[in-house]
Every structure is written in C-alpha cells, then in structure tokens.
C-alpha cells in the first residue's frame with residue numbers, strides 16, 4: 001500500500017520524505033490556500049522533494065480550459081499528476097490526458113458509479129473521500145469495498161487512492177480492503193507509528209539500560 005501526504009506544507013513533506021516512507025503527495029485548492037503560497041511555485045518545489053506523483057488540481061470547470069490548465073501543470077515537473085473533478089468535463093479531460101500519457105487523479109468521488117466512470121476514462125487514480133462520507137452519516141469504507149470489487153471484476157488498472165482520511169482507523173480499514181493508496185494529513189502518517197505500549201516499553205528498556213552503566217558508543 002502506498003502512502004501519500006495530503007498537504008502543501010513543504011517542510012512537512014521534506015521531513016516525511018526523509019523517512020523513505022512517502023510515495024507521493026496530493027494537494028487541492030484548499031490546501032494551497034492554507035499554505036499561503038503561490039500555487040505553481042509550491043507545487044514545483046514539492047515535485048523536487050518527492051520522486052513519486054504529486055497531484056495538482058485544475059480549477060477550471062470546462063474541458064477546454066481544463067486542458068489549458070493541465071498543460072501549465074504538466075510543464076512544472078515530470079512527476080506531476082493532473083487532478084480533475086469528477087464531472088463530465090473532468091472525465092472528458094481525463095480521457096484526453098490519458099491518451100497523451102499523462103497521469104491523472106480524479107477527485108471528489110462519492111459513489112461507486114462515479115468511480116466506474118473514472119476507470120472507464122482511464123484515470124491513473126480515483127480519489128474517494130471517506131471522511132466526508134462518514135461526516136454525513138454514510139460509511140466511507142463501504143464505498144472503498146464497492147470500488148475494489150468493481151475494479152477487480154473488470155480488471156481496471158485505475159488505482160484506488162483513499163482520500164479524506166482522518167485517522168489510522170481509516171488507513172487500517174483501507175489496507176484490509178486492498179486499496180492501492182491512502183493519502184493522509186502528515187499528522188495521521190505520524191500517528192501510524194505511535195502506540196502507548198511502544199512508548200512505555202521503550203522507556204522501561206532505557207531505564208534498565210541506564211542501570212547497567214554501559215554505553216554502546
């Protein structure tokens with residue numbers, strides 16, 4: 001399972017990339033606004049930090065303008081993945097970019113039928129938003145299971161990129177289902193490594209080690 005960081009915070013990305021555990025980055029217009037930085041500049045910088053795909057989202061809503069925006073984004077770096085909304089124009093743009101060999105991430109997916117359309121359009125990634133579904137009383141993970149079943153039924157190559165991840169519980173559930181990628185806020189990636197018994201056990205080991213009066217170095 002691949003881990004992407006869902007952020008436009010360059011310092012956080014650099015820190016996580018240094019662990020070797022980061023496979024890519026996803027951004028969206030809200031995350032860019034939160035960064036307070038110029039969109040094209042910050043995305044280009046992120047592309048230089050991680051080897052994997054960096055999703056950068058178009059903001060046009062019509063196919064022709066989406067194609068023009070995609071051309072600008074593609075020129076930033078070879079690891080750009082063009083992020084497109086799950087609308088008819090977004091799907092049309094996805095199909096056209098896929099034909100040109102461009103990586104695409106179709107976002108704002110909230111139903112299995114939408115995910116089916118994205119796969120038919122040749123999307124590299126489909127981004128179902130589990131947290132936002134949970135927020136309105138639906139079961140986000142049920143959607144991931146449905147998409148997994150449908151994609152496997154037809155051997156679609158589109159990768160399931162679980163988005164709107166809010167906690168390690170989402171990550172575990174997505175991994176059990178066999179989702180290809182989870183994109184998470186950096187705080188959730190760090191939470192995955194934590195366990196109270198790990199901290200307690202380490203503290204005990206270090207206390208006992210100190211009693212020996214020895215040192216390794």
Ligand code: G3P
Pocket residue numbers: 006026027028129131132163164165183
């Ligand atoms: O990048 C898309 C998605 O991960 C956003 O998550 O927390 O704003 O629902 P959230």
